[in-house]
Amino acid sequence: MSQKESKKKFYRVPRMLGALMGALLIRIWDHLSKISKNSQTTIIITIHYIEEARQADRVGLMRSGRMLAEDEPLSLLIKYNQTSLESVFLHLCVEDQKNVLKSSSHSINQDDLTNSASNTNNENMPSLDVTTGETPHSEIPVLRAKRTAVDSCICPHMHKIYALMVKDLTAIKRNIGFLIFQFYLPLVQISLFCLCIGRDPQHIPMTLYNSEAINGYPTGNLSLQLLSKINPEQIHFTPFYDLNQAIAAVKRGDYWGVTAIRFNFSEGIKNKSINFIEKQIHQH
Secondary structure, three states, X not given: OOOOOXXXXXXXXXXXXXXXXXXXXXXXHHHHHHHHHHOOOEEEEOOOOHHHHHHOOOEEEEEOOEEEEEEOHHHHHHHOOOOOHHXXXXXXXXXXXXXXXXXXXXXXXXXXXXXXXXXXXXXXXXXXXXXXXOOOOOOOHHHHHHXXXXXXXXXXXXXXXXXXXXXXXXXXXXXXXXXXXXXXXXXXXXXXXXXXXXXXXXXXEEEEEEHHHHOOOOOOOHHHHHHHOOOOOOEEEEEOOOHHHHHHHHHOOOOOEEEEXXXXXXXXXHHHHHHHHHHHHHHO
């Protein structure tokens, strides 16, 4: 609905209006009419029930984002010689489809195109889906396939991109809290990730089975020197005198792991060191 001398004030009513029925729908239309007339406000209603649009002052029929026609309901009926707005829309869809096919580089059988256009006012003409404006695939497969191919090659116009950008910016301005949440949530995630990853482990409980200590260090005490280099604030060892008991404690979940040092640990380290030195001497 619109007033000729309206202020720069617009209301937009979503398409759910068409889903209402009966007296409630009539009351809503009456209420919108009063708002439009009394406050000189333009009200834009998007609706898929075409015949309901007769109650508006002006009607715009769109297909695939393009405005096919815009005028007063009675003027549209007279101009296209139809008895209903739905018939007007079907007629415009067929004409629009013909124009798009002509502008494409694909060759189309002119006989099929002429037959589909001439049957516009025929009650036996192939039906078009009112919501999409497309011809059923089973009835005119050639037009259906060509239309799909053409639509996939059409690039969006700059004014459409601009309209979408304005729409998104307006939605963001109306919900500042959500905008802040979108920007700050990644910052919080990165901060927590940096705090948790890369730090030295702290207070990890481990079981220790040192066979060298149990047997009185028969081959040396290199195991003690190794253990003394480990920071007790990072790994806390609990000594066990039985390896099976140490493994059982880990299985119960009391500790994270087992550190087992065999009785010949020091001797093995010494032998490996001597062998390494001898190999280096022979190589030189």
